[in-house]
Amino acid sequence: MTETTLRVSKIKNGTVIDHITGGHALDVAKILGITGKKRKVITIAINVPSGRFGFKDILKIEGRELNPEEVDKIALLAPHATINIIRNYQVVEKKRVKLPQVIHNIVKCANPACITNTDEPVESKFYVENEDPLRLKCHYCGYIMEKQEVLQQF
Numbered sequence: 351m352t353e354t355t356l357r358v359s360k361i362k363n364g365t366v367i368d369h370i371t372g373g374h375a376l377d378v379a380k381i382l383g384i385t386g387k388k389r390k391v392i393t394i395a396i397n398v399p400s401g402r403f404g405f406k407d408i409l410k411i412e413g414r415e416l417n418p419e420e421v422d423k424i425a426l427l428a429p430h431a432t433i434n435i436i437r438n439y440q441v442v443e444k445k446r447v448k449l450p451q452v453i454h455n456i457v458k459c460a461n462p463a464c465i466t467n468t469d470e471p472v473e474s475k476f477y478v479e480n481e482d483p484l485r486l487k488c489h490y491c492g493y494i495m496e497k498q499e500v501l502q503q504f
């Protein structure tokens with residue numbers, strides 16, 4: 351290790367979310383309900399240099415694995431993220447997040463007049479028109495949601 355390098359500790363068991371779009375680690379932490387108030391080791395690196403995308407964020411969570419809904423939410427904000435499952439210090443599984451072409455229920459339509467926002471219980475449904483920058487189109491009213499409006503819901 352040189353004086354200009356700080357190596358962040360490996361974790362023993364848990365999840366490393368790597369290659370998060372620079373600046374979004376805290377949004378990902380929020381999606382996962384991470385408040386820092388529990389006695390769990392959480393490591394967050396923001397805007398660290400990364401070969402592939404210029405800058406990236408990393409979030410390491412000791413003692414926790416993610417469910418599919420959490421992974422889909424992360425994919426909305428960080429389409430290049432990789433989820434590494436760590437067991438006994440080894441990466442036992444590595445997968446890239448993947449946005450489905452159609453998204454059910456994870457995001458609410460921001461158009462107040464949309465049928466999904468009336469008292470009738472209709473599940474929201476969006477088509478992913480573009481991943482990065484994010485563009486979601488509501489199946490019911492055609493409203494276009496971008497990342498900022500999605501973020502406000504998380």
Ligand code: CTP
Nearest residue numbers: 359360361362366368410432434436439440441
């Ligand atoms: N990691 C960790 N603790 C471990 C093992 C790995 O925190 N016990 C972290 C690494 O620091 C890295 C990520 O998990 O940020 C993925 O590890 P690895 O696959 O070994 O790294 P790379 O080959 O660089 O991953 P990629 O090819 O996805 O960039």
Ligand code: ZN
Nearest residue numbers: 459464488491
């Ligand atoms: Zn709508």
